[in-house]
Each structure stands twice: as C-alpha cells, then as structure tokens.
Amino acid sequence: MASASMTRNWAELPQELLQLCSQRLCLKNLSAFRAVCRSWQSAAVKERSDVPWLMLTDKKGMPWREFFCLSCQQVHKKLLPEVMANGYFSSQGWVLMTSRDGEFHMLKNPMSRYSHIIKLPNWNKFPNIEDLPFFDVEFVRKFVLSDSPTTSPDYKVMVMYDTGQLGLWKPCEEEWTAVNSPIDEFYDVIYYKGSFLAVDYEDKILRCDVDGPTPFEAQVVFRVPQRLQEFEHEYPSGSLWDLDQVYLVQSTTGSLLFVSKWEQQTSTITFRFCVLEIDLDTQTCTEVENLENTSLFLGYTNSSFSLEVDEDHLIEPNCIYFTYFWLSSSQLTEDGGDTGMGIYHLEDGTVELHVKGKSSPPLWIEPCF
Numbered sequence: 001m002a003s004a005s006m007t008r009n010w011a012e013l014p015q016e017l018l019q020l021c022s023q024r025l026c027l028k029n030l031s032a033f034r035a036v037c038r039s040w041q042s043a044a045v046k047e048r049s050d051v052p053w054l055m056l057t058d059k060k061g062m063p064w065r066e067f068f069c070l071s072c073q074q075v076h077k078k079l080l081p082e083v084m085a086n087g088y089f090s091s092q093g094w095v096l097m098t099s100r101d102g103e104f105h106m107l108k109n110p111m112s113r114y115s116h117i118i119k120l121p122n123w124n125k126f127p128n129i130e131d132l133p134f135f136d137v138e139f140v141r142k143f144v145l146s147d148s149p150t151t152s153p154d155y156k157v158m159v160m161y162d163t164g165q166l167g168l169w170k171p172c173e174e175e176w177t178a179v180n181s182p183i184d185e186f187y188d189v190i191y192y193k194g195s196f197l198a199v200d201y202e203d204k205i206l207r208c209d210v211d212g213p214t215p216f217e218a219q220v221v222f223r224v225p226q227r228l229q230e231f232e233h234e235y236p237s238g239s240l241w242d243l244d245q246v247y248l249v250q251s252t253t254g255s256l257l258f259v260s261k262w263e264q265q266t267s268t269i270t271f272r273f274c275v276l277e278i279d280l281d282t283q284t285c286t287e288v289e290n291l292e293n294t295s296l297f298l299g300y301t302n303s304s305f306s307l308e309v310d311e312d313h314l315i316e317p318n319c320i321y322f323t324y325f326w327l328s329s330s331q332l333t334e335d336g337g338d339t340g341m342g343i344y345h346l347e348d349g350t351v352e353l354h355v356k357g358k359s360s361p362p363l364w365i366e367p368c369f
Contacts (some may be wrong), residue, residue, distance in 0.1 A: 051315060052297055052307070053111055053365045054323075054341055055088060055095070067111060068341075068362075070314055078110050089143035089159075091303035093366045096143040096159075098123070102135035106157075108150065109365060118149060120157065126167055127178040144303050146191045146210070156210050158196050160186055166198060166218065168210060179208050181218035187246040190303055192256060197221075199246050199258070205278070221280055224258055240264065241272065249304040252294045256280065257306075259298060261322065269326045271351050273344050291318045291346055299323040302363040320344040325361040 054068040056075070064077045065088075080097070085105075087098035095107045102123035108116035123135045132139075142160035149155050149171075157169045158179075164186050166179035181198070189198040196208040196218075203224040209215065241262045249257040256278045264270035275288040275296075291306075295315055298304045300323060309315040326338045339361040343352040 052305075052321075052367055053109075054362050055090070055110070055365060056362045057339055065110070067365075073314065076111070080107070080110060086137050087140060088363060089140060089301045090299075090363050090365045091143050092145040092148045094145060094148065095365065096120075096140070098135075098137075098140055100135070102139075106149070111365075116150065120169060121173070121175055125175040126161060127176065128165070129162065132162070142186075142189055142301070142303075144189050144191055144196065146196070156191075156196075158189055158191070158208075160189055160198075166196075166208070168196075168208075168216065177216055179216050179218050181206055181208075182220065188248050188304070190248045190250065192248070192250050193254075197248055197256070199248055203246065203258075205248070205258075205280075222278060222283065222285075224276065224278070224285060244271075245298075245300065247298045247304045249296055249298070249306055251277075251291075252306050252308045257288065257296070258285065259296065259304075259320070261298070263326070269324070269338060269353065271322070271324065271342060271344060272349065273320050273322075273346070275320075275346070289346065293317045295319045295321060297321045297364045297366070299363045300325065300361050302365070305364075305366050307367075316343065316345070318346050320346065321364070323361045323363060 051070040054070070056066040056068060064079045067076050067078060068074075069076060085097035086100050087096075089096040089098075093109045095110060097105045097107060099105075104120035104122060106118040106120060123129070123139055140159050140161050141164070144158045146152075146156040146158075147154070153171065155171065159167050159169075159176075161167050163184060165184045166181065166186070166189065167176040168179055169176050179196075181200075183200045183202070183204070185201045186198045187201065189196055191197075194209070194211065196210065198206045198208070198218060200206065203226075204220050205222040205224070206218040207221045208218040241264055243260060244263045245261045247257075247259040247261070249259060251257050258276040258278050260274045260276075262272040262274070264272070275291070276285045277288050278285045293310070294306050294308050295317055296304065296306050296319075298320060302323075307315065309317050315321075320343070322342050322344060324338075324340060324342055341354050341362060343354070345351070
C-alpha cells in the first residue's frame with residue numbers, strides 16, 4: 001500500500017494542466033469535471049460547444065432523453081424539465097417542446113448547465129384551428145428562431161403548423177399570428193438575412209419580412225427550374241427515386257442553399273442529395289458539387305444549418321449529416337419505421353448510416369450558446 005506521502009492530491013494539480021484537460025471534454029463530461037472539486041471547477045474552460053448534438057428517439061415513459069455527441073462519440077442521458085412533452089423541435093441551439101395538453105415551451109440547449117425556459121402561447125392561440133377537435137402530436141412540423149433569446153431580446157419565432165401553414169410569434173404577444181401566403185403546403189422554413197424564407201411543394205421560395213411594411217405576408221421571390229431539381233447522374237437501370245424532402249440552408253459563406261433529398265424504392269435504405277446555390281438578387285441557381293471544408297446538418301424537425309470544420313473536429317468535411325425516417329412496404333402494418341442519422345459524402349455519393357432506431361426521427365441541436 002502506498003504511503004500517505006505518496007498519495008497524490010488531485011486537487012493540487014497545476015491549473016494549466018487542468019485547463020488543457022477540460023478543453024478536450026464535451027459538455028456532458030465537462031459538467032462532471034467541474035463537480036470534482038473547487039480547484040477543478042475554477043480551472044475548467046467556459047461552457048462551449050463546437051459540434052452539434054443529436055437528440056435521439058424518444059423512449060416512451062422515460063423521464064430522460066438520450067443525446068449522441070459527435071465530439072466524444074458517446075450517448076449521454078439528460079433529464080428534461082418538461083418530461084411530459086410529446087414533440088421536440090430545435091433551432092439556434094434551442095428546443096421547442098410541445099406537451100400533450102398543447103402547451104409550448106422553449107428550452108435553451110438541454111446539454112447546457114443553465115436551464116432557461118420560455119413559455120409560448122398554447123396551441124389554442126393559433127389562428128384558424130376552430131375545426132380541430134384536440135391537440136395532435138403532429139400539429140407542429142417545424143420551428144425556427146430568428147435569433148437566440150439569450151443574445152437578442154427582439155427574436156421572433158416561426159412555426160409550420162397544422163397542414164403546413166406558417167405562424168409567427170413575438171415576445172410579449174399573447175397569440176400566434178398567421179402568415180398569409182399563396183400556398184399553405186411547405187417543405188421547410190429558415191431565417192435568412194433578416195427575413196424568413198419558406199419553400200413550398202412546387203419548389204417556389206417565399207419571403208416573409210417580419211420587420212417590413214407587410215410582416216404577415218409571404219411573397220414568392222424565386223422558382224427553382226424543374227431541370228435543376230433532379231439528378232443528372234446515371235443510376236442503375238429501372239431504379240426509381242422519390243423526392244422525400246427539400247431543405248433551405250444558409251452556407252458558412254452566407255449563400256442560400258436549396259437541398260433536395262431523394263429515396264430509392266428498394267428493400268434497403270438508399271439516399272441521394274442534390275445541392276443548389278441560389279442567388280435571389282440575380283435570380284440564378286447553380287449546382288454545388290463540392291462543399292469543401294463545410295458540412296450541412298439537415299433534419300425533419302430542426303432548422304438546418306452549416307458548419308465549417310477543421311482538423312480538431314470529428315466532423316467530416318464536404319458531407320451532409322441528415323436524419324431520416326424510412327418506412328418499407330413490410331412495415332406499413334407495423335408500429336413505426338426505421339429512423340436514424342446518416343452521412344452523405346458529396347464527393348462520391350456514398351452513405352453511412354449511424355445511430356439507428358425506431359419511431360420518431362432524431363434531431364440536430366445546433367452548437368449555439
């Protein structure tokens with residue numbers, strides 16, 4: 001047995017060494033690092049996150065959620081304040097939680113040390129829902145923040161709700177306001193350069209300038225040519241590809257990207273992506289074949305975003321990280337389908353599937369603090 005004089009006092013390790021160690025930890029492990037002692041707490045780096053977190057499929061009846069960290073490649077569990085929530089959506093590092101009785105709350109990044117919850121008007125404060133008998137789990141389809149509430153008091157919230165309508169809410173307002181548009185069926189919506197942009201089922205892009213003279217009107221500002229929406233690559237003879245989803249993403253350079261996701265009708269899960277760069281000023285679009293040192297993060301229930309990656313990240317460049325929900329013909333009569341996260345390599349069109357599960361698809365939480 002080692003003598004008392006040889007016993008190391010871990011609290012007396014050099015602060016510089018402790019700080020270097022803490023820089024290598026993800027948010028979850030950084031929290032445990034701080035809890036060791038006061039010396040370690042004072043040496044720990046400030047809370048930060050360079051990579052997204054993936055909130056995994058809900059486990060029914062459990063008071064916690066699981067999160068996959070791209071940094072440490074581990075799954076972490078976290079208790080959420082609203083354990084009765086039945087819907088989760090994310091934007092700008094915040095999570096919108098919808099409860100079974102139709103209440104709406106926004107939660108700052110669940111992996112953060114500091115809980116910050118904002119209550120929004122309930123579902124019965126949405127316009128044009130008189131014909132709906134009760135709140136449904138699929139009432140909200142997308143949630144978008146203009147800015148993070150912790151950095152901007154003038155943030156706005158946009159949601160796609162019901163059958164695809166757009167609803168707007170501003171802090172201190174007691175009700176949601178409908179955004180009028182020519183069409184009420186949308187694939188996606190993002191906040192881009194001071195306005196909300198939405199893409200409809202006919203691949204038209206609409207703009208809603210919430211700070212302009214007509215804040216509740218969405219107008220068509222671009223139409224994607226039909227010939228550019230589809231792939232020009234060769235595929236196996238007889239294969240059929242269905243358009244599954246369209247996303248709008250702001251690139252790391254500030255350009256607007258139109259990304260279409262295609263599924264092949266086979267017995268296995270097969271995906272393809274097409275990326276277009278759109279210039280709203282010149283009304284032109286071109287196909288993007290190389291994202292270089294940037295990768296995209298796409299999801300059904302999160303605002304899509306892009307990240308510039310370097311050698312310190314465990315994120316691969318020139319890739320599309322996406323979540324999926326896939327229902328084969330054999331699963332039509334079964335509960336749920338296949339869900340998970342995939343990585344699409346733009347260079348050669350190959351796909352890696354990870355973090356597979358069932359039920360609802362996972363969602364990305366943007367690294368924003």
